[in-house]
Each structure stands twice: as C-alpha cells, then as structure tokens.
Amino acid sequence: MAKRNTPMLDELEKGPWPSFVSDIKQQIKGKQVLKEAPEDLLGVLELSYEDKITHWKHGGIVGVFGYGGGVIGRYCDQPQNFPGVAHFHTVRVNQPTAKYYTSEFLRSLCDVWEKHGSGLTNMHGSTGDIVFLGTTTDHLEPLFFDLTHNLNQDLGGSGSNLRTPSACLGKSRCEFACYDSQEACFNMTNEYQDELHRPAFPYKFKFKFDACPNGCVASIARSDMSVIGTWKDDIRIDQAAVKAYVGGELKPNAGAHAGRDWGKFDINKEVIDLCPTNCMSWDGSKLTINNRECTRCMHCLNVMPRALRIGTETGASVLFGAKAPILEGAQMATLTVPFLPMESPFSELKELIEKVWEWWMEEGKNRERLGELIQRKSMQEFLRVIELDPDPRMVLEPRSNPYIFWKEEEVEGGWTRDIVEYRKKHQR
C-alpha cells in the first residue's frame, strides 16, 4: 500500500486504457535498488497536479566516462520532500533496430535496471531509445559496465550529437520494403558511434530510415536526414487478384476499414479516381498503370496489397532538414537525392553524410539544425556542398521571385566596370 496520498493521480487509475499510475504503484512493491523511487515519483507528480507546474530541474552534467551523451541529468526541485527521486537521471539505451526483442533479452534489461535504478522505464522514448527512467550518479558506471559486459549493449545519444538512429521494421515483416531499412540503420549506428557518443555537432542530428513512402517511422517530419525507400520500375500487377478485389473475394486495404459498412468495393471510386496523378485505368477486366507518370504514393498498393507489388529496381530517396518548430519553425524534409542505391555497406550514403556533416560543422551556428542552415545559406549552396546537380524533382515549383543571386563568374564580363568609361556616354 502506498504511503503517500495521491488523490488526483488515483483518478487516472480509472477508465479502460492502461494506467501508468497503477503500473508505478505495482513497482512500489518491487525489488529495485532505489526502493523509494516509484513512490516518490508519484508523490512529486501529484504535487505537479496540484501546482500545475513541473518540479524537475535542469539536468546537470552527468554521464559515463568517455561519453558526452546517453545520460540526461535530472534533479527534483523538492528533494527534501521526495528524497527517493532527488537525483533521477535518465539513461538512454540504444534499442535493437525496429524494436524486436526476445523475452530473454528483455528480462536481462529488467534485471540490470532493478539492480541499478528505479525499475521504471519508457518503452520507448520518442527518438526510439529504451529509456531507463531514474537513477543516481553513483549507479551510472556500474550500470554501463553491466550493460556492456553482460548484455553486449551500448547507450544511445543525447545532446548535440548524432541521436540514436531508428528504422521501420522494413523487410522483416513488410511487403512494401524497398530496401533493408533495419540493416541500414544498424550499419550507420555502428559506423558513427563516435558521433553518437561524443557531442561535437552544432545541435542534434537525426537519421531515420523508412523503407517505403508510407513512412511508418515518420522520418520525413523529424529527421535531419530522412531515407525513404522507393523504386524506379513498374508496379507488378497480378490481374487475377485485382479481379478478386473487384469481385469482393479479397478485402480492400488489407481489412483496415472492416469496422464499418462502406458498401461494396468500387475500384474506380477507391483506387482509379483517388490516384493523385490519374495514371491508372480499369476497363472492367484489366488494370493498367502508366508507370512513368506514377509518383509512388502507395495508395493503390495499400488498397490492393495482394494484387500490386512494388517494382524490383529498388533503392531510396534521401531528404534533408526536417525538424520540429524550435527555433525557426517546423520544417519538413526536402527531397535532395531522388534515388540512391541502398546495398550494404551503404557507401554512397556514408559519402553523402560526411559531406553534409563537414559543411554543417563548419557553417552551422550553435543550436542550428541542418534544415535551418540550408534555409540560411540556400539550397543551391547545399547542393554545391554535396556536389549534386539541380533537378526539378527537388522543388514543388520553380521560384516566383526573380531576385536571383547571380555569382560574378556566371555573368559575362564579370562585375568590375569603369565608371569613367560609363560617363563618357552617360551624362551625370
């Protein structure tokens, strides 16, 4: 039984959705080394519910030897009342790509965290890490030792460094995967361990790997470098399966709309007319796609996954510069490399990354994300840096303002002129 009264939090034990309050309460009886932490966390949270303001202070500098990231210091601003969470640091543990686990490994993580922390976690943090929520400074080194020696497992990133990369589940369980997003993510994570653990960047940098344009890890909105699978050739069509969808033998959209009666599947209304490029037609017995006009939006594939398959010449598009609003406003990633082969060991991608980083580390201001630097220095400058020719695929439309920053070498005769010669023909 809890020793603290938490009447407001107790209200959050009601209702059908899993209650984190009930869950924290069950940890109060657990064997975690920081015995009082779950109870005091509820206590300080209850106080926040009364005061309508947080009671956590800025993190101090804590971490493990040799790393600048991976641990975030956290202290309570009412330590006398909540000694169990007076020091309550977060440890980011690099998740296995696409978050597959065996119960054996998950249990070993629990055991380590029982031995060194509060017994509370986030599964997972927004960037993807396994988050161990709450420990004290003296536990950091032993925890890191156990993680590395016993579990063969490293920390993730925090601070101005490469954040823990993440990927969708790709080829492991998805028919739409255009490249091995998991292998790419794992390979990059290992290649750039130094950048991940030792902050040397102007600000955070995120890679995320989506294996198709459906974008299940949201890379296009929240990663400085977004790698999205795509293909160049034709969508493969199984005409018999198309007929089976039209005939009602197969459920459209893999059954995703089964909770409501939307009427009989109508291929014209649900596929042909919704194609954003109008590149498809259905003559009552045959589906035709003008693949040259297709922009690979995935809608038809999503609606008829048993009839349509992605092409076979696959790779990825690379986009740069997405971020949330802080500081200059939110940005979506900008398509920069329309197509890149994505075979292990991903040399083309690494070459690109290193050019980008070199420029950003040289030119970027403190706390300036790559997308903001591209806006400040221009897309043209960015293309020069990464040695890529401009391409209409990189813009929605060409510029409408004609204020073009011509360079001197682009203008015949250069910029140096003689005012005296000019005045010979033009009076003052």
Add this chain to the structure above:
Amino acid sequence: MPYDPNDPLKDRITDIGPRYFRDFFPPVIEKNFGKWLYHEILEPGVLVHVAESGDEIYTVRVGAARLMSIELLREICDVADKHCNGYLRFTTRNNVEFLLDSKDKVKPLLDDLKGRKFDGGSNKFPVGGTGAGITNIVHTQGWAHCHTPAIDASGVVKAVMDGIYDEFGNMRLPAPVRVSLACCLNMCGAVHCSDIAILGIHRKPPMIDHEWIDKLCELPLAIAACPTAAIKPAKTEAGGKTLEVNADRCMFCGNCYTMCAAMPLADELGSGIAILVGGKLSNRMSRPKFSKVVIPFIPNEPPRWPSTVNAVKKIVDVYAKDAKKYERLGDWAARIGWERFFEKTEIPFTHHLIDDYRFAYTTWRTSTQFKF
C-alpha cells in the same frame, strides 16, 4: 568479473552499439526476411503477414502507457513465453506486438490478454491500434520527468485514450487518425505532422532570477537563443550582470530557459494546451502536411483534462461522420475548406489562429475563392 569502483576504466568496453536486431527475430521472420507477399488485418489488433513460401506470422497488437515498470515488462515476457516462444516487438507508437507462428495460438493469447488488469481496474493489454482507427498516442515526458514542460504527458494521454478508447479497438474511421502529444514546443516527440496534436504551450515571458543568472548561465548564449531577439543585457540595481526580456516580442518558445535555468517561464495559469489538426507524414495520395493550430489554448485541468478530451473527441466524431473513405483528417479539412471545418466542429475561430510568425503570409488567403 563485476565492476570495480577503484578502477573504473579497467577492461572498459565502449562504442559497441546496440544488439543486432536479427538476434531477436522469430524463426519465421528470419526465414522469410525480405520475402513477404501481403498482409491482412483479421480483426482489430490482429494481423497476419504471408510470405512467398506460404509461411505466416500472426501479430497481436496491444496498447501500452509507454511509462512502464519492470514488473509489467516481466509480465509481458511471461505472456510472450507462454504464447509466442518469447518473441515480441514494440511499435514506434508504443504498442507491444506479440508475434505468433500459427493461427491457432491467436485466440488463447487474446483470451489471456483480456483477463489481465491492473489493480486499479484498467486493462493491461487492450488489443487494437490497427487500420482505420486510432492507435496509441505517442508522447513526451511531461511533469513525470521533464524540466521544460507546459503540461503533463502521461496523464493527458491516459485521459484522452480513455475518451477515445472505442476507436482503438475499432476500425470504423475513414482513415487512420494519429494523435500525438508533446509537452512543450521543443517537441521531443515531433508532433507537428499529426492528424491531431496535443501540444503544451507557455503564455508568459520568462522570469529572471537576477541574483543567480550570472552564476548559472552564459548570458550571451541566452541572448543568442532567442529567435525574436527579445533578450538583451541589463544591470541589476547592485550593478551585477543580468538580462532583460522585451515581453512584447516573446512568443514563449522557452528556448532561453533551455539555455539558462535562471529564466523559468512555466506557470500555473500561463501554461496549457494547444490543439493542432490535419497533419500527416505519409506520402499516400496527398503530400505530407503540417498540423495547423485550431484551438490556441486550453488550461491545464488535472487530473482528467476534460476540455482537452472533449475537444479531441469532438474533432474525431465530426471527421468520422463527414469524411470520405481513405480521406485523412487534413485532407478532409482541405476539401471542405477550413471555414467549414470550424463551422462543423463548432470551434471558435480567433485572432490567435491567424499566423503572425515567420512565413505567415503563406497561410493567408490570397484569393476571392472562399465559402460563405
């Protein structure tokens, strides 16, 4: 060989990275890697993926609170051991997926999950989160762990998920609705492209802790941190170095506080929730879109945040009735027009919803094409 506190660098291992993901694959996934043919959602929360070989893998998806105890994680391991040879995964939206290699294992697992409840009465493992419904709300730390939040996260999510619980276990919406929460504008969760985003915002300029600011902060860094150049150097009465904030230029981003702990801005009355809608990040049919602010402020209402819950429910209900099949919330709003969106959802349109930050002009109407 345990850790030796007297020699912490002895036998040190660093930079080994995460465990290799393929070590944790169920055999059927390892065998059919890259050879999946199609998938189907058999019922809400239950998926089957079929490989070229004819092999199948069944997935049962359950919602979770994200903030999890190791007691709960061990129970998840027990379930995985009992039903699926110990194989499971987590989704990017904080669901847990139990991975089964045959269909006859699905029903016993579903029956088992149904019976597991927390002492307080809530479900431990609600099944759903697939297809044209509402899956789990991704969120940040809030008052449970963060130093800059305007709102709580876990509590708001719990209250909202209780409110839209039926849509988690159903697939009766026109398209998926992704709800996300970030407890401040830093947006660790990057919620700015969600169908419905619940966002913590501040409304009061930072206070200055004049006595301490020069000891706690690099003053030039705090000045440089301000995106509107509203912060400048000043002197205290005693002649010490401090800062001054031009309150009229402050848009309450909190970036100065992130750089300088002596400039707190959270406040009982000043901080609360903004609701944004219509974002998406899939490339399906229409391009990815940002979410747009439709409710500029809702006060913090712990413990159950009724105004926020009702606002989300109302938007979902109107969208569910009005949108066409496959139409995402933002595509629906764009089709009917934002004037109709506010009419149908009965959300008042206020001056706070007209952009006055950078690139504001791109969101104004430069046309006579509008609806009365």
